Amino acid sequence: MLNTELNLAAPDDVYEALVALHRDLTPAQSRLVNARLILLLANHIGDAEVLRQAMARARAGIEPEGRDDTPQVVA
Amino acid sequence: MDGSAARQVDYQALVLDYVRSPDQDAARPVRHPVVIVGAGPVGLTAAIDLAQQGVPVVLLDEDDRLSTGSRAICFAKRTLEIWDRLGCGERMVETGVTWNLGKVFFRDEPVYSFNLLPEAGHRRPAFVNLQQYYAEGFLLERARALANIDLRWKNRVTGLETGPEGIALTVETPEGEYRLGCDWLVAADGARSPTRRAMGLESRGRSFRDRFLIADIRLEAEAAAAFPTERWFWFDPPFHPGQSVLLHRQPDGVWRIDFQLGWEADPVAERQPERVIPRIQALLGRDTRFTLEWVSVYTFACLRMERFRHGRVLFAGDAAHGVSPFGARGANSGIQDAENLAWKLRLVLAGQAPEGLLDSYDAERVLAAEENIRNSTRSTDFITPKNEASRAFRDATLDLARDCGFARSLVNSGRLSLPSTYRDSPLNTPDTDAFLGAMLPGAPAADAPVRRQGEPGWLLASLGGSGFTGLCFGDGGALPPARLEALRGLARGAVPVQPLLVLPPGAAAAEWPGIACIEDSEGLLARRYDATPGTFYLLRPDQHVAARWRQFDPALVRAALARAIGQG
Numbered sequence: 001m002l003n004t005e006l007n008l009a010a011p012d013d014v015y016e017a018l019v020a021l022h023r024d025l026t027p028a029q030s031r032l033v034n035a036r037l038i039l040l041l042a043n044h045i046g047d048a049e050v051l052r053q054a055m056a057r058a059r060a061g062i063e064p065e066g067r068d069d070t071p072q073v074v075a
Numbered sequence: 076m077d078g079s080a081a082r083q084v085d086y087q088a089l090v091l092d093y094v095r096s097p098d099q100d101a102a103r104p105v106r107h108p109v110v111i112v113g114a115g116p117v118g119l120t121a122a123i124d125l126a127q128q129g130v131p132v133v134l135l136d137e138d139d140r141l142s143t144g145s146r147a148i149c150f151a152k153r154t155l156e157i158w159d160r161l162g163c164g165e166r167m168v169e170t171g172v173t174w175n176l177g178k179v180f181f182r183d184e185p186v187y188s189f190n191l192l193p194e195a196g197h198r199r200p201a202f203v204n205l206q207q208y209y210a211e212g213f214l215l216e217r218a219r220a221l222a223n224i225d226l227r228w229k230n231r232v233t234g235l236e237t238g239p240e241g242i243a244l245t246v247e248t249p250e251g252e253y254r255l256g257c258d259w260l261v262a263a264d265g266a267r268s269p270t271r272r273a274m275g276l277e278s279r280g281r282s283f284r285d286r287f288l289i290a291d292i293r294l295e296a297e298a299a300a301a302f303p304t305e306r307w308f309w310f311d312p313p314f315h316p317g318q319s320v321l322l323h324r325q326p327d328g329v330w331r332i333d334f335q336l337g338w339e340a341d342p343v344a345e346r347q348p349e350r351v352i353p354r355i356q357a358l359l360g361r362d363t364r365f366t367l368e369w370v371s372v373y374t375f376a377c378l379r380m381e382r383f384r385h386g387r388v389l390f391a392g393d394a395a396h397g398v399s400p401f402g403a404r405g406a407n408s409g410i411q412d413a414e415n416l417a418w419k420l421r422l423v424l425a426g427q428a429p430e431g432l433l434d435s436y437d438a439e440r441v442l443a444a445e446e447n448i449r450n451s452t453r454s455t456d457f458i459t460p461k462n463e464a465s466r467a468f469r470d471a472t473l474d475l476a477r478d479c480g481f482a483r484s485l486v487n488s489g490r491l492s493l494p495s496t497y498r499d500s501p502l503n504t505p506d507t508d509a510f511l512g513a514m515l516p517g518a519p520a521a522d523a524p525v526r527r528q529g530e531p532g533w534l535l536a537s538l539g540g541s542g543f544t545g546l547c548f549g550d551g552g553a554l555p556p557a558r559l560e561a562l563r564g565l566a567r568g569a570v571p572v573q574p575l576l577v578l579p580p581g582a583a584a585a586e587w588p589g590i591a592c593i594e595d596s597e598g599l600l601a602r603r604y605d606a607t608p609g610t611f612y613l614l615r616p617d618q619h620v621a622a623r624w625r626q627f628d629p630a631l632v633r634a635a636l637a638r639a640i641g642q643g
Contacts, residue, residue, distance in 0.1 A: 031463060035471035043481040068461045069284055069338075 002053035086212035091139045093229035099253040106256035107133045108424050112232055112270055117392030117409035118263035119214035122224050123161045124417035128541040131223040137231035144369040145206040145291050148325055149403035153494040154410045155199040156535055163217040171203030172324050177306040179488050181473035183313050187483045196599045197522050198533040204325045235273045242387050260388045268394035280378025284338040285459045290351050291368040293328050298363045308488040310473055314357035319458050342372040375399045377448045384437040396444035398451035401489030408447050412440050418616035427570050432641030435502050443495035450490040457487035494519040504622035504635040512605040520618045523600035525593040537593050541616050543572040550608035551582035561629045563589045
């Protein structure tokens with residue numbers, strides 16, 4: 001079960017570190033750093049159900065405005 | 076091995092003569108039990124399997140040649156085991172290039188390597204690489220050795236009428252049309268299956284917006300020595316930036332190189348030698364001498380028919396389903412379709428099983444196709460990211476793979492073909508006893524080294540060629556006469572179950588008439604099957620587990636057999 005209550009001893013320190021992580025990076029570099037971070041954390045958490053709940057919460061309320069280079073349905 | 080007799084046949088150049096069939100002069104359309112359309116690897120495998128089981132087969136092919144170009148090149152362990160049962164596995168392995176190791180590179184660094192067959196005690200390797208024309212050539216020669224396969228080249232099906240009683244075909248030949256009837260039609264006529272179209276059926280799924288270039292090259296021996304017999308896969312290498320490349324060895328000094336080109340590439344221009352050669356030189360170095368054998372630019376789709384059985388028509392191989400090439404799941408799954416179908420069709424034709432048994436072909440092989448499509452789609456999503464975020468995850472995974480163990484497991488350059496376990500098949504009898512390990516009902520039987528009449532051999536080679544087997548683990552002691560009689564009784568049923576007694580390592584070979592014995596020479600058989608003395612496995616003709624128990628009970632075996640042939 002995803003814990004959405006405070007679980008950090010020093011929340012401001014962690015938030016500051018997250019912001020500092022991206023200092024002077026281009027958007028593409030930031031995207032790569034975030035991807036690495038998510039992969040590392042996902043593996044550390046290890047609980048697929050918790051990860052699904054976190055993904056659902058992260059995606060909540062966002063209506064897609066972009067478009068993937070999506071595969072086509074073929075017959 | 077170069078220069079062996081097998082190599083002297085140029086299978087790509089072979090022209091297979093059209094021969095007039097007596098059916099073309101018959102007053103009334105001749106009716107056959109089984110017609111197979113398409114003499115590719117799947118059609119040939121199905122024909123051999125049926126013929127070996129005593130079912131006469133007419134095999135029609137619209138062409139008069141085998142595969143042009145190497146096409147499918149990776150044949151998996153399970154496929155080789157199936158071809159062993161069909162009497163042509165050894166040639167495939169002898170001629171093929173055996174490999175178990177794969178390496179993945181990111182930019183200019185190796186990030187990950189894998190061994191596909193990390194344990195010993197298997198007859199066949201994880202894969203052999205073999206040009207499709209060799210595979211087809213060897214299958215063809217095996218088929219020609221069977222009197223009840225009637226191969227008809229330049230026979231194109233132009234008309235098809237299906238009914239509850241049978242199928243009427245119109246076949247076009249260089250000498251005009253003729254009519255033909257059959258009880259069952261196996262459509263193994265490829266991705267563009269004319270049979271599927273003629274019946275107004277569809278194969279649906281997703282196509283991917285990417286193009287790939289295949290270049291088969293022949294390297295001189297000196298240059299070839301620089302590349303070990305491994306599968307090498309690069310993401311974003313310096314010699315082909317932003318795209319992926321696959322390098323893989325085939326027999327005869329031929330190497331398969333697969334370049335990702337992207338969707339914008341011009342498929343016609345990209346196959347011109349002046350475009351292809353510089354790409355290869357960028358990989359091999361300017362001074363490496365090679366010749367181009369075959370070039371092709373392709374796109375692919377992951378798709379399948381909703382059902383593989385339509386009355387008396389059964390679809391198999393690419394006609395029924397398609398995947399990306401990453402994972403070697405195309406031809407290999409088609410071969411498994413063929414073997415799944417053959418024994419069921421034989422029992423139905425013999426009146427020993429209800430027609431409903433063929434619905435289990437549909438259930439089991441649709442499930443396998445879904446599994447293959449799922450794996451193939453995941454690989455494709457990794458190789459061809461669809462947006463900026465998925466590219467970032469891909470690159471992050473490759474980057475972390477250098478020093479983080481977990482990330483190496485996420486690297487996906489193709490999850491290589493493994494046979495499906497038919498976990499929820501209606502033919503399975505669910506376990507009532509406790510077992511560990513992989514040999515659950517529906518699983519393909521694992522091989523193990525054994526000794527038979529003192530000679531070293533293999534479990535799978537000791538199973539019956541086309542029937543059910545009762546694998547009975549003994550403790551090496553004498554069997555009570557009642558047990559012996561019950562085991563022999565299994566072999567006398569309408570659908571026989573051949574008993575095969577497994578003796579523990581070092582046990583003296585026993586002589587019980589009517590019951591074959593194998594010695595579990597290294598103890599691996601009992602380990603792989605989590606067997607204890609008394610354990611009994613019922614194996615299907617396609618070597619999948621139907622049922623298992625801790626003790627042999629003939630009544631339970633008979634009930635499980637009935638279920639496994641669609642009477643349950």
